[in-house]
Amino acid sequence: MAGHNRRVGDQPWVRRSLIGLALTLTVILLVIPVVVIFTQALSAGWTTFAGNILDEYTLHAIGLTLFVALLTVPLNLVFGTALAWSVTRFRFPGRKLLITLIDIPFAVSPVVAGLLYLLLYGRNGWLGGWLSTHDVQLMFAWPGIVMVTVFVTCPFVARELIPLMQQQGSEEEEAGVVLGASGWRIFRKITLPNIKWALIYGVVLTNARAVGEFGAVSVVSGNVRGQTNTLPLHVELLYQDYNIVGAFASASLLAGIAILTLVAKAFVEWKQSSSESPAPEKGGV
Amino acid sequence: MKQLLKGFALGAALLSAQPALAADRELLNTSYDIARELFAAYNVEFQKHWQEKTGETVEINQSHAGSSKQAQAIIQGLKADVATFNQVTDIDILHERGGLIPENWAERFANNSSPYYSTMAFLVRKGNPKNIQNWDDLAREDVALVMPNPKTSGNGRYTYLAALGYAQDQFGDDQAKIDEFLSTFLGQVRVFDSGGRGATTTFVERGIGDALLTFESEVLNIADRLDGEYEVVTPKVSFLAEFPVTWIDDYTKQNGTEALAKEYLSHLYSEDSQRLLASFNYRVHNEAVVAENADRFKELKLKSIDEIAGGWENAMKTHFSSGGKLDQLQRQR
Numbered sequence: 001m002a003g004h005n006r007r008v009g010d011q012p013w014v015r016r017s018l019i020g021l022a023l024t025l026t027v028i029l030l031v032i033p034v035v036v037i038f039t040q041a042l043s044a045g046w047t048t049f050a051g052n053i054l055d056e057y058t059l060h061a062i063g064l065t066l067f068v069a070l071l072t073v074p075l076n077l078v079f080g081t082a083l084a085w086s087v088t089r090f091r092f093p094g095r096k097l098l099i100t101l102i103d104i105p106f107a108v109s110p111v112v113a114g115l116l117y118l119l120l121y122g123r124n125g126w127l128g129g130w131l132s133t134h135d136v137q138l139m140f141a142w143p144g145i146v147m148v149t150v151f152v153t154c155p156f157v158a159r160e161l162i163p164l165m166q167q168q169g170s171e172e173e174e175a176g177v178v179l180g181a182s183g184w185r186i187f188r189k190i191t192l193p194n195i196k197w198a199l200i201y202g203v204v205l206t207n208a209r210a211v212g213e214f215g216a217v218s219v220v221s222g223n224v225r226g227q228t229n230t231l232p233l234h235v236e237l238l239y240q241d242y243n244i245v246g247a248f249a250s251a252s253l254l255a256g257i258a259i260l261t262l263v264a265k266a267f268v269e270w271k272q273s274s275s276e277s278p279a280p281e282k283g284g285v
Numbered sequence: 286m287k288q289l290l291k292g293f294a295l296g297a298a299l300l301s302a303q304p305a306l307a308a309d310r311e312l313l314n315t316s317y318d319i320a321r322e323l324f325a326a327y328n329v330e331f332q333k334h335w336q337e338k339t340g341e342t343v344e345i346n347q348s349h350a351g352s353s354k355q356a357q358a359i360i361q362g363l364k365a366d367v368a369t370f371n372q373v374t375d376i377d378i379l380h381e382r383g384g385l386i387p388e389n390w391a392e393r394f395a396n397n398s399s400p401y402y403s404t405m406a407f408l409v410r411k412g413n414p415k416n417i418q419n420w421d422d423l424a425r426e427d428v429a430l431v432m433p434n435p436k437t438s439g440n441g442r443y444t445y446l447a448a449l450g451y452a453q454d455q456f457g458d459d460q461a462k463i464d465e466f467l468s469t470f471l472g473q474v475r476v477f478d479s480g481g482r483g484a485t486t487t488f489v490e491r492g493i494g495d496a497l498l499t500f501e502s503e504v505l506n507i508a509d510r511l512d513g514e515y516e517v518v519t520p521k522v523s524f525l526a527e528f529p530v531t532w533i534d535d536y537t538k539q540n541g542t543e544a545l546a547k548e549y550l551s552h553l554y555s556e557d558s559q560r561l562l563a564s565f566n567y568r569v570h571n572e573a574v575v576a577e578n579a580d581r582f583k584e585l586k587l588k589s590i591d592e593i594a595g596g597w598e599n600a601m602k603t604h605f606s607s608g609g610k611l612d613q614l615q616r617q618r
Contacts, residue, residue: 122361124383132362140363222363224313224348237349240482241321242510 037255040248052249057225061234062253064142068230069210072149076206080157081199085191088165089173099162102155110152114219117148140222145230148216153209157202164198197272204268208261212254308344310335310545315365317352317372319482319503323565324369330561331552335545343545351480352439359383364536366546369528372439373397373590374597376529385535399527400553401567404587405447406501407518408488408508415495419520420451423496424469431494433484434477435604435611440484441477442605444498447524449604450588454522468614489515500526505566505581519583524593528567 042049052058083102087095105113121138122128131138138144172194176186192199214232221228229237231254238247316324328345335343348355348363352370359365360383370376376398379385391398409417415428423430433441448470449463456462475494478484481503488497489507497504501519508517530553532546552558559571563578575582594600604610 118361124361128362137362137364139361140358222348222358223350224346227346237321240318240349 034255034259037248037252040245041252043248044245048245049249052246053253055246057229058234058246058250060226061229061231061250064145064229065211065231068142068146068149069207071146072153072210073203073207075150076154076157077199077203079154080159080161080202080206081195083158084161084165084195088162089170102158105152105155110148110213110215111219113151114148114216117144117151117216117220121147139220140224141228144220145217145228148220149210149213152213152216153206156205156209157199160198160202160205161195164195168194197268201265201268201272204261204264208258211257309341310343310542311346311540312343312367312542312545312549313346313348313365314367314369314549315348315355315359315363316369317355318349320369320371321347321349323562323567326561326565327553327558330558331549334552334555335548338548345549359385359533359536364540365533366537366540366542367530367532367549369530369550371526371528373527373529374439374601376531377597379531379533385533386531387534390531391529394530394550395554396570397527397529398531398550399529400550401528401559401562401569403500403502403526403528403567404523404585405444405498405520405526406504406523407520408497408499408504408515409495409518411514411516413516413518417496417518420448420470420522421455421466423448423498424466424473426473428473428496429475429494430470430473430496430498431476431478431484431488432474432498433481434479437479438481440481440499442600443500443524443526445471445604445611446590446593446600447520447522447588450524450593451520451522453593454586464614464617468617471611471615501568501582502566509566519585522586522588525587525589 041052083098086092087099108116118139119125120127121131121144123132123139128139138147172190173186176190181189212232213230214236217230218233218236221230221233223229223233223237225237231250235247235250235254238244238250314324314328324345324347328347332343332345335341348358348365350358352372352375355363355365355368355370356375356378359368359379368376368379373391376386376390380388380390394400396402407417407423409415415422415425417423417428422428432444435441435445445467448467452463452466456466476484476487478487481499484497484499485503485507487493489511496518497507501517501523504517508515530550532543532550537543537546553562554570556571556573559569559574560577562569563574563581566581568582569575590597590600594603602609
């Protein structure tokens with residue numbers, strides 16, 4: 001910066017100490033814990049680490065967690081796209097309300113979300129009696145885990161798409177209509193290419209949250225090892241057993257997924273900014 | 286899309302990954318959070334026993350969490366066959382709120398349906414530098430204590446009740462003296478953790494306090510694990526902490542597991558099982574096993590909840606409810 005339009009924050013010592021503070025805090029709060037996870041996981045050697053990961057219950061927890069994510073992500077992809085489409089392309093009464101409602105899962109604590117589902121679908125819940133007489137087990141089984149995960153993660157895709165689609169407007173699609181294209185063709189050839197990267201970004205975030213969700217899942221899971229125990233629950237369980245190394249081994253898997261997510265996120269952001277339409281300004285989640 | 290399908294298939298395959306030989310029968314045991322290793326060992330013993338008896342193989346699934354949370358889950362539809370808890374009130378609730386078991390569940394097995402029990406003891410640092418021997422030493426001004434919060438954990442409630450039992454023995458009917466003792470005792474607590482494992486961490490990992498007050502089973506467990514760093518102190522009087530078990534009548538009927546569930550629990554009283562339970566630092570009833578472990582489990586006077594506070598319902602109302610005795614005593618400080 002040139003010297004003659006200096007502001008207060010430009011003094012070298014202010015700048016240096018601010019940068020230093022930010023770096024120190026990042027290292028203490030973020031870098032060290034992540035390093036600790038991996039060093040703890042490997043503290044008893046690779047063989048123990050592999051043994052912990054290949055444990056029957058850990059494998060099942062990994063499988064269940066992936067299974068839940070694989071159901072949750074497509075569901076929310078469709079739901080989020082449909083929602084963003086309807087609120088940005090149409091004007092209808094209650095539209096503003098709908099945009100506000102989509103944020104409920106962000107505002108509500110996940111534990112409360114879990115309890116809501118339990119009160120609704122549990123044995124003593126509103127729908128629970130009917131479900132129970134028809135021998136449908138939703139809570140304390142994998143369908144319940146998927147249901148709360150879908151709830152907790154449903155805003156991510158829509159929240160990524162709505163600002164972008166608002167900004168882009170509907171002129172291109174209207175042109176498509178005028179030229180006689182079918183609805184599906186318009187979506188595939190015009191809308192989808194425009195929103196592609198925001199959509200992928202939303203999916204990455206949804207997946208990260210679905211894999212890591214603890215609070216809501218903990219309420220409806222029933223914690224049965226080898227049946228309804230997801231990876232985050234498994235970490236807690238191992239920790240309570242004093243199996244610290246095992247807990248960290250499982251935690252390192254979650255950390256690994258998180259790091260992959262960050263890489264994917266950075267890649268998508270780079271793609272987004274280098275594609276024609278400018279990326280929407282978004283705060284981190 | 287192809288990738289997605291592939292991943293989906295992988296997930297489904299992992300999920301359905303079953304042991305090569307499916308068992309003839311299945312049983313779900315819901316238990317408290319720190320009992321995993323105990324039941325992992327017992328399940329092996331029981332599987333052998335059931336196969337000898339009937340020729341059938343059993344797969345036993347385990348669920349572990351705080352026992353109050355487990356009780357809620359069972360009431361809300363977790364179809365458990367048996368509950369093996371560490372608090373009587375959490376089984377009572379299965380009758381009161383859930384209507385899933387009869388009111389007299391405790392009479393269905395010996396010893397109040399509590400095949401093993403424990404008591405509250407102290408863990409002190411090596412050499413017992415503060416010379417802590419009994420409850421009155423804990424009320425000394427130079428002693429700092431760590432215990433779970435009686436408001437949030439059964440473990441903490443038991444310790445509070447044990448101290449109350451001691452005070453009742455010391456001061457008889459003199460309520461003012463009893464209150465004064467309890468108030469001084471609570472004033473010496475440096476950290477009230479929300480649960481048992483948290484208190485252990487505070488005392489062991491963070492090195493806070495002169496004495497940790499928790500279950501004797503936990504105290505012995507830590508002393509074994511960290512040999513030489515700590516000493517176990519068993520007070521002369523303490524609380525009888527029961528570990529009640531029951532089968533869930535409604536669900537075992539639905540699951541067709543009544544006989545299996547009953548046998549799973551009654552086998553806990555067999556001599557081999559009792560020996561196994563004792564090896565996990567729980568006190569047991571079988572006389573032969575008691576004799577074998579005489580030096581490990583010091584003799585002491587154990588007072589039940591009925592003696593100390595006239596039953597659980599009364600104890601909860603008088604002592605632990607909002608504005609109850611515990612709140613009043615802590616406010617006096």
